[in-house]
Amino acid sequence: xxxxxxxxxxxxxxxxxxxxxxxxxxxxxxSEVLRDPYPHYEMMREAGPIVWLEKYGVYAVTRYDSVRNVxxxxxxxxSSAGVGLTNFHTEEPWRQPSIILEVDPPEHTKTRAVFTRxxxxxxxxxxxxxxxxxxxxxxxRMIEKGVCDGVKDLADAFPIKVFGDAVxxxxxxxxHLLPYGDMVFNAFGPANDRFxxxxxxxxxxxxxxTKACQRENLTPDGFGAELYAAADxxxxxxxxxxxLVRTTLSAGLDTTIFTMGNALVNLGRNPxxxxxxxxxxxxxxxxxxxxxRYDSTFHSFYRTTTKETELEGVPLAREQKxxxxxxxxxxxxxxxxxxxxxxxxxxxxxxMGFGAGIHGCAGxxxxxxxxxxxxxxxxxxxxxxxxxxEPILHFNxxxxxxxxxxxxxxxxxx
Amino acid sequence: xxxxxxELADGTRTDIQVDVGANVMRTxxxxxxxxxxxxxxxxxxxATCHVYLEKDSAxxxxxxxxxEEEMLECVAEDRQPExxxxxxxxxxxxxxxxxxxxxxxxx
Numbered sequence: 001x002x003x004x005x006x007x008x009x010x011x012x013x014x015x016x017x018x019x020x021x022x023x024x025x026x027x028x029x030x031s032e033v034l035r036d037p038y039p040h041y042e043m044m045r046e047a048g049p050i051v052w053l054e055k056y057g058v059y060a061v062t063r064y065d066s067v068r069n070v071x072x073x074x075x076x077x078x079s080s081a082g083v084g085l086t087n088f089h090t091e092e093p094w095r096q097p098s099i100i101l102e103v104d105p106p107e108h109t110k111t112r113a114v115f116t117r118x119x120x121x122x123x124x125x126x127x128x129x130x131x132x133x134x135x136x137x138x139x140x141r142m143i144e145k146g147v148c149d150g151v152k153d154l155a156d157a158f159p160i161k162v163f164g165d166a167v168x169x170x171x172x173x174x175x176h177l178l179p180y181g182d183m184v185f186n187a188f189g190p191a192n193d194r195f196x197x198x199x200x201x202x203x204x205x206x207x208x209x210t211k212a213c214q215r216e217n218l219t220p221d222g223f224g225a226e227l228y229a230a231a232d233x234x235x236x237x238x239x240x241x242x243x244l245v246r247t248t249l250s251a252g253l254d255t256t257i258f259t260m261g262n263a264l265v266n267l268g269r270n271p272x273x274x275x276x277x278x279x280x281x282x283x284x285x286x287x288x289x290x291x292x293r294y295d296s297t298f299h300s301f302y303r304t305t306t307k308e309t310e311l312e313g314v315p316l317a318r319e320q321k322x323x324x325x326x327x328x329x330x331x332x333x334x335x336x337x338x339x340x341x342x343x344x345x346x347x348x349x350x351x352m353g354f355g356a357g358i359h360g361c362a363g364x365x366x367x368x369x370x371x372x373x374x375x376x377x378x379x380x381x382x383x384x385x386x387x388x389x390e391p392i393l394h395f396n397x398x399x400x401x402x403x404x405x406x407x408x409x410x411x412x413x414x
Numbered sequence: 415x416x417x418x419x420x421e422l423a424d425g426t427r428t429d430i431q432v433d434v435g436a437n438v439m440r441t442x443x444x445x446x447x448x449x450x451x452x453x454x455x456x457x458x459x460x461a462t463c464h465v466y467l468e469k470d471s472a473x474x475x476x477x478x479x480x481x482e483e484e485m486l487e488c489v490a491e492d493r494q495p496e497x498x499x500x501x502x503x504x505x506x507x508x509x510x511x512x513x514x515x516x517x518x519x520x521x
């Protein structure tokens with residue numbers, strides 16, 4: 001790692017980085033980093049509680065406490081300048097900002113309240129039996145096949161079916177949702193080749209999703225319809241409702257798919273951990289929590305300072321982007337015992353895989369529910385998951401998961 | 415310094431001294447108090463940090479927001495007038511003793 005002299009600042013009221021802060025020429029979006037980011041996170045955590053990434057002109061936080069402090073202080077570290085590298089206050093975003101993700105209180109509070117109601121534990125209870133029946137079908141099919149693809153046959157298929165139905169989007173063409181989500185998460189990073197290629201290959205995805213989010217194309221009883229009902233009740237505008245259906249789909253599918261795939265990959269790589277879950281399928285929920293901690297789907301995103309402030313003793317100017325590495329916080333040995341060990345018996349609550357604070361993932365309860373039901377069903381019916389080859393990693397600027405995982409599953413003897 | 419007393423369903427009590435502004439859920443998690451799950455970590459999504467505030471303590475805190483109200487409808491153990499989500503409770507100035515009872519179950 002090359003440590004450079006502090007560059008002269010043109011647009012900041014402080015020289016950046018401030019003296020004493022380690023400046024790194026490290027690129028967190030480089031393919032070799034995305035392949036295995038954890039040694040790099042360790043390097044950043046040990047370089048200081050806050051570091052400067054010179055390639056992007058941003059500060060970065062990687063330790064548990066500093067990440068939590070930034071995420072739970074939305075008055076100082078806002079989202080309305082975008083949660084990606086682009087500063088919406090000063091640059092043109094690639095699409096219209098989301099009124100839940102890229103907005104601050106009090107506007108955020110109104111939208112968030114609608115989601116809190118639609119996605120509350122009480123509302124989700126009604127979906128449990130449908131989700132369970134679907135998971136059984138899919139796991140039975142995997143057992144029948146024997147040799148199958150853990151990602152395609154379960155991690156992909158289950159959320160596309162149950163979450164797609166829960167939102168109420170048309171059944172045909174749901175595969176378009178994945179490249180769209182991929183684009184959204186690439187866009188949280190820089191406009192690098194990965195972003196440009198993704199944008200160029202979007203094809204009909206944007207058109208499909210725009211149509212799917214229109215009221216007349218949604219089922220009458222899904223989350224989508226409920227968002228429009230909230231518009232009828234005057235809580236949000238009708239235009240907002242359509243946009244929030246889009247946000248629900250882009251935020252809620254790729255992520256859940258990756259989390260479930262990460263669960264299967266880690267259980268496949270750690271037969272002892274799989275055995276713990278298989279012998280006690282009730283641990284499915286705790287297992288998902290540990291997957292979120294150990295192999296987070298979401299790795300990093302940004303906050304932007306609303307005023308001059310101080311973070312870890314470092315003065316920050318207004319409109320300074322701060323890159324927040326939740327996946328690194330989830331491996332910080334200052335907070336976790338043996339953080340690099342995948343342990344389904346661990347109490348992993350408090351991990352920041354879903355973020356933290358007022359912008360903590362609004363869909364986290366349905367995501368947990370999907371993961372829990374899929375894993376519990378698998379653990380109830382399957383004796384062993386044998387990896388038949390190296391799982392295929394998907395490269396995205398911000399989220400991490402797999403597109404394929406060849407496995408052999410064998411049924412439990414009842 | 416104000417003190418938060420956490421009382422478990424079995425009557426066990428733990429006193430913790432805190433600063434003004436401390437969060438009642440986070441204080442419990444940091445002190446490993448059992449019975450407060452806080453699955454969502456304070457995002458007001460999960461309703462698993464339900465507590466009952468003792469009456470004298472109750473009036474000192476801010477009123478229940480719409481979002482907390484929504485979540486209180488989802489708690490696992492009976493909602494009572496003194497029910498609150500501990501993630502939404504920040505220790506206010508001017509109170510020395512806060513007593514919270516932790517329900518038997520969070521779901």
